[in-house]
Amino acid sequence: MSDAKFFAKGKAAELRMELKSDKKDKNFARRKTTLKRIVANMTMNNNEMVQLFSDILECMHLNSLEIKKMCFLYLINYCRVKPDLANKALPILLADIKDQSPLIRALALRTMSCVPLATYTQAIVDPLHKLLGDSDPYVRKTAAFGVAKLWAADSRLAEKSGLIEGVNQLLVDDNPTVVSAGLAALTDITDKSEGMKLAIGYQDASKLIKILPDCNEWSQTFILNALMSYTPQDPAEALLMAERLSPRLAHSNAAVILGTIKVILYLTHYVSDDAAIDMLVRRFGPPLITLLSKPYEIQYVALRNCFLILQQYPHILQSNVKVFFCKYNDPIYVKVAKLEIIFLLASEENMPEILRELREYASEIDVQFVRKAVRAIGKLAIKIEGSARDCIDTLLDLVATRVSYIVQEATVVIKNIFRKYPNRYESIIAVLCRNLDSLDEPEAKAAMVWIIGQYAGRIENSDELLDDFLFSFKEEAVEVQLALLTATVKLFVQRPAKGQELVLQVLKWATEETDNPDLRDRGYMYWRLLSSASGNPEITREVVMSDRPAVTVESDRLDEKTLEEMTLNIGSLVSIYMRSANQIFKGSKSKHLEPSPALRKAYSYGPTEDQQMNVDASSLMEQGEDDDTAAAFAGPNAFAAHGDLLSDE
Template sequence: MILLQMELISSTDVVRNLCKKMAPPLVTLLSAEPEIQYVALRNINLIVQKRPTILAHEIKVFFCKYNDPIYVKMEKLEIMIKLASDRNIDQVLLEFKEYATEVDVDFVRRAVRAIGRCAIKLDRAAERCISVLLELIKIKVNYVVQEAIIVIKDIFRRYPNMYESIIATLCESLDTLDEPEAKASMIWIIGEYAERIDNADELLESFLESFPEEPPQVQLQLLTATVKLFLKKPTEGPQQMIQVVLNNATVETDNPDLRDRAYIYWRLLSTDPEAAKDVVLAEKPVISDDSNQLDPSLLDELLANIATLSSVYHKPPDAFVTRAKTASQRTEDDDYPDGNEKGYSANVGDGGASPSTSSSSVPYTAARQPSPAQVMSAPASPVPDLLGDLIGLDNNAIVPADQPAMPSGPPLPILLPASTGQGLQISAQLARQDGQIFYSLMFENNSQITLDGFMIQFNKNSFGLAAAGPLQVPPLAPGAAARTLLPMVLFQNMSTGPPSSLLQVAVKNNQQPVWYFNDKILLHVFFSEDGRMERTSFLEVRSLFHIALVYCGAKLSKPYIMKDHTAERSSSMSIWSVMFVTWRSLPDSNEVLKEFPGIMVGSAETTMDRLAASNVFFIAKRKHANQDVLYFSAKIPRGIPLLIELTTVIGNPGVKCATKTPNPELAPLFFEAIETLLKI
């Protein structure tokens, strides 16, 4: 609606302000899912063809991310070409050059071709574009070289007689050409500049050896290039070559296009060589920029259908909708035949209807006028500026565009302070929600520039933690902050060696260098919701501390030694006779003990609730002398159980923690986690 109405606005200041306000909503769409990004990009492609100033300063948001799907990357390339200008071309070329070294061949080809299209579009940037293409040719990657030759041919057509000095470099790659379009492009260059290439006849002759087997595209170009060579260098070598080519093109081929062109050349050369020069060597019109390839009338029609399938297909609706039902035009009289809105009665007091009123005599709004009594009783309400509120033009809007709401949630540890990150501050911590592990991050921009294009990567670690998807962070204006939850996966990025709690993280954006910082993996984040061990299950496993007890309800005839504990005669031991039997599967060496002298348990119930919130589940409790002994169970991924004993004197400092698990090398990480939970 705004795009269409801008056509009717004569004030350039109003149009400029509208364009400025339209940029942030469009940019925001590019932080959504790839499918939504694609639809948004197809619409943005049309918008920038009509109003390039809307996103002229936002080209960085279209830089391709490493994990973008190929269909999103291709659309971003097209928009970057349209937004390329003398002001940002250096940045764009660096980006295209990086794309040209990726592994996706189709994307690499499009990136190389994009460099050529920028050269054709921007006169003053052509030389820089050619320099980048020559650097790519030196890489000697076959498909990169061939694509570079194709676009350089177009650059020669756009700027004739300007960059011929690079032809020698191109000729060094003749042996690598095996694609029809690349061959045809190189042959065109040789023919067009035959008088400046000393061994042009030798180069063309190398192609003529396989003339019958070449595709029509190459044969046609070879025919024309050989004729050009003959007209520019009518020596013995080219004379023999032209005879061979004309003979092959007229006698040995069934292609009518090739045969007809050969006959025309033959007759021109045999009757009037000067006329042949005028025809074959005539000055050709230069090619023009094709970045805005849509016809203006078609573009206007597509913009009228913005946000529909038409703007995604880039085709008018009648090109793909064949069974559209045409709705009859409804008039005001059709809706309100008596001049009144449905549901309203007229002249209720006298029980009659008012005379019918046609739309030609009474304005449409007359049917909506309230009665004088309604006007007196209803307080006047201000009419909101819906357009201004919609796109942020209203200064009284509830949430101004330049004052984003601060993210909510518990505070996170600062891992990259603003003093280290050139104004960027990152706070982060691993978290567990609904059985899923996330990396909770807060980004705060204390710099003077907008930061965008955030990406994250994790180094190899003991649990193989890796991002399950792209980092979703909107562009951050100066002073803004954003909070996000990044889903994580396990066992994708495993490191070797003993388990470690170290998590090394790298974060980058489009404006700053890569930032590295360290985080700590807390084991309780991995405690799963199914880690509860029932008492009946406990009967089937070994006692955590080798307690050998008798049948339920029996009293011990003498003290029983349990490692460092003595069980006195007591009828209360009947509970433990049910709880613990021998678990022979694990050796004693799997039991690890650690003391926390500075931690105090104020209440056993509070500690149970606190641990249960982190999936450390209470099993049983017993009293030993003046000490309380609490037993818990937990489970980490891959079904690894943890059996836990906490011994303490309630209300006094000092907690003794013992754990037994099939993986005792995890004990240090477990003690870090349990200490954190007990200190909360």
């Protein structure tokens, strides 16, 4: 019988009959098949299966590991629905904990620790005490995890019964797997506990590194996570530990590689020799590149962690930017992650090949990816001044294709280039004006309106262009309406004769015919400003046409404190979502560097107000300027960084 046949919907009455005892059923073959069907139906949420609880209890007595596995799985699944019947299974599990087979002992203990009933929580304490000292390492490992589950269910009971001290004893066990399980349990408990903290000394850390080669991948990962609880007290000590960990970078498992990188990065904060740090981090390059040949899911995890590492040490992969060029069959999430890293690694030396690559991306079918590629070109123009002209020429070539979404994205990024380099590349405005018909998205329209308003004195028909936009003013999105309001005021300031009629019309719409409070308030503010400064137009010019803070890419970098927390969580969901650990895992603690005489830089420990906010390393796109007046009054700190690094929003 193939596994697929087990997933046919079954009736409880029929399955009950098949579970009945039959002398001809040698080795319980028929009952095993029936139990597989029950588990399959349970997986499909067939609620009829709960009616078989009593029959499953009878099967639990059978001396077969395969049958016990399925019965215990059924018990865990339905124990909340039938707590009275679940309690009847407790004596069976307690008997199995004394079984001669270590597999059955471990299975029974694991099942008891997974049943969320008070009777099971109370009953598991004594078995855990005994099995923490079991003769079989697999049972001791299971007992260590059982203590962690008991602590999650009833922390007071776990502490009161002395089980945590019992797990502590496992750290000197002869078996590396047991040691790693004990560390994993203690790490889980201390991470969620308010009063407990895992601290590992130099000697213990040395022993853990020594047993790493003898452990499997899971155990190595547990040990590497636990090593983050070791705080070096001497720079030489930290350097020695990092050197001893370096061979783990050659491991084939992605979790081990990322875990090793995390620990070495952590230790570098306690190393005083810059040359030694540089030597250590340069070793990250080959393993990270190797991970890019793994399945796409692992590639994505590696790329997200690369993004963090390159924030601190971009030089380690500066010469390997081609490794991050996208392949035609890469999924979109991998392509976007690669694009972010290409942006980080871009320099004046490798810009020609990067621009050629981005130009190719802009001709792909995926609209979302094309938009991000175009936005990346604009961001590179802002990042590297020496290559700005080449980036603009590339953008103009793309605009010449007259593909709607490319033209719109190019318009948005060119507006940011104008803000970065005022009065330098205005000759390209004519090209944009010839493509006004391609603009139908609010962000692109707002960007083009800003350009027309900002350079109204140099565009001969600026009043006509704005008038075309004003034709649909009342139907436009709010961001376009705000941009049009500001642009008409700028037109009036620069060319009063041409702009007087338009500005009065827009001010009337904004103050009398709109329900949006932001638009109405800005309209009143402009109206009062123009009225009060009617005798001195220079006042209006000084406010409306004041120098804008230049767009920079400095906001694309995480601040030191945020970057510290992210790198201390490399290889976890924190580095994928780029959010604080306590925002992803309920009750977990935010990590930070522990004070030590060897610590290179002193930080203010504990989360600040800024750190309570969501931090997304992809959320680093400089806000587009669509609020001139607000910025004029608020000053240069009025601009916030938000959005995707290469986002379309």
